[in-house]
Amino acid sequence: MPDEDGHPSPQEMSLQVVLTALADPLRYAVVSELLRQPAGTERTCASFDLPVSKSTTTHHFRVLREAGLVRQVDRGNSRAATLRRADLDSRFPGLLDLIAAES
Template identity: 60%
Template sequence: MAESLEPEDIELGPVLSALADPHRRHVIHELVNDTDGSERPCTSFGLDLSKSTRSHHFKVLRQAGLVHQVDRGNRSGVTLRRADLDARFPGLLSLIGSEKES
C-alpha cells in the first residue's frame, strides 16, 4: 500500500474517527494485545463482514495512520504502527488494550 503517513503527520481527529467504529476498534484492540507484534492476515480478526466492508475498515485504519498494510498476492497483512502511535499519542494504545470488548 503506497499511502503511509509519516509519524508526525498522524492527526488525532482521523485516529479518533477511525476508532469510533467498533469493528475497527476490535482490530486495534487485538493488535495492541498481540504481544509479538507480527504481521497478521486481515482475515484473522474474526470480523463477520463482507470482503468489501472489511477492506473499507482496513483502509480507514491505514489512512488514519493506525496500521501498516502489505498486499501479498490475494491476501493482505496488517501491523500496528505501535512505535509511531506511542510517540505521537502516549497512552492511547494502553487505553485501547485495556478496554473490555463487548
C-alpha cells in the first residue's frame, strides 16, 4: 500500500507501471535529468521547465511518484522531487544504468 503521499514501497513497484511512466518523453527526460544530478538532489517540478501547463506538469510528476520513480516532498508552496535511486536499483537492477547510457 502506498504511503500517505502516494509513494509505493519498493516491493509494490511494478515493472510494467515503471515502464509505462517512462514511455512518455517528458517523464523520461525528467528521470534522465535527475540521473545526471548527484544522488539525493532535490528539484522543484517547475525547475524542469517542461513545455506544458502547470496542471500537466503536476500530472506527469504524479505518474512518476505513483510508479515509484521519484519521491516528492512539500517545500512551502511547491514540491521537490528526488530520484529513488537505491529503491530502483534494488528492485530493477540495471534499469537506471540503461537510462543513463541513453542520456
